[in-house]
Amino acid sequence: MHKVVFVTGNEGKFAEVRDILKTFGIEVIQDKNGYPELQEDELEPIAAYGAQYVANKLKMPAIVDDSGIFIKALNGFPGPYSRFVEDRLGNPKVLKLMEGETDRTAYFKTVIGYCEPGKEPLVFPGVVEGKIAYEERGTGGFGYDPIFEYQGITFGELGDAEKNKVSHRRRAIDSFLEWFKDKLEKS
Numbered sequence: 001m002h003k004v005v006f007v008t009g010n011e012g013k014f015a016e017v018r019d020i021l022k023t024f025g026i027e028v029i030q031d032k033n034g035y036p037e038l039q040e041d042e043l044e045p046i047a048a049y050g051a052q053y054v055a056n057k058l059k060m061p062a063i064v065d066d067s068g069i070f071i072k073a074l075n076g077f078p079g080p081y082s083r084f085v086e087d088r089l090g091n092p093k094v095l096k097l098m099e100g101e102t103d104r105t106a107y108f109k110t111v112i113g114y115c116e117p118g119k120e121p122l123v124f125p126g127v128v129e130g131k132i133a134y135e136e137r138g139t140g141g142f143g144y145d146p147i148f149e150y151q152g153i154t155f156g157e158l159g160d161a162e163k164n165k166v167s168h169r170r171r172a173i174d175s176f177l178e179w180f181k182d183k184l185e186k187s
């Protein structure tokens with residue numbers, strides 16, 4: 001079985017990536033030691049730098065996942081600052097910021113960064129479009145899931161298996177696998 005190290009402190013991300021890659025015969029090992037996260041307006045350079053850093057540190061191929069929620073009425077906020085905003089404000093205060101906003105359009109984005117020691121990093125983005133709900137709904141998932149509606153149902157209501165079929169993270173992993181499968185076939 002193929003093994004990949006995934007550097008993340010986020011158990012929700014880890015469980016999703018582990019479950020998705022398991023169905024493709026890839027075992028995911030969590031490393032919780034973190035990496036320096038650049039402060040950038042885009043997720044791609046953060047994931048690229050992080051993947052390169054961890055691959056060289058661990059001396060083995062590794063992936064990282066940098067994600068965020070981008071809310072149109074807030075000009076893309078919190079985007080790359082989603083972790084900070086989750087910790088400092090949380091969903092109730094994000095909903096307060098959205099009071100009176102009729103355009104609820106938002107998207108979730110994940111960028112998977114992959115790198116091998118001594119090589120250049122690769123990035124694989126995935127996006128899912130949805131809407132910011134008017135209240136938190138559902139207890140599944142993590143983070144912003146209870147306020148993110150996909151086709152009228154929040155990710156918190158959807159359940160892990162269903163979220164993993166349509167999520168930003170699933171789409172990023174699919175794009176990573178599209179590239180990675182050639183490697184698997186050769187090894």
Ligand SMILES: O=c1[nH]c(=O)c2ncn([C@@H]3O[C@H](COP(=O)(O)OP(=O)(O)OP(=O)(O)O)[C@@H](O)[C@H]3O)c2[nH]1
Nearest residue numbers: 008009010065066067068082083086142143144145
């Ligand atoms: O509702 C959600 N559904 C998701 O599918 C999802 N994926 C990420 N997030 C949140 O967005 C921020 C990313 O920050 P982030 O990429 O730096 O991750 P993190 O700091 O939690 O872990 P690490 O991987 O960096 O160790 C964090 O607040 C995450 O909780 C999500 N929220």
Ligand SMILES: [Mg+2]
Nearest residue numbers: 009037066083
């Ligand atoms: Mg982080």
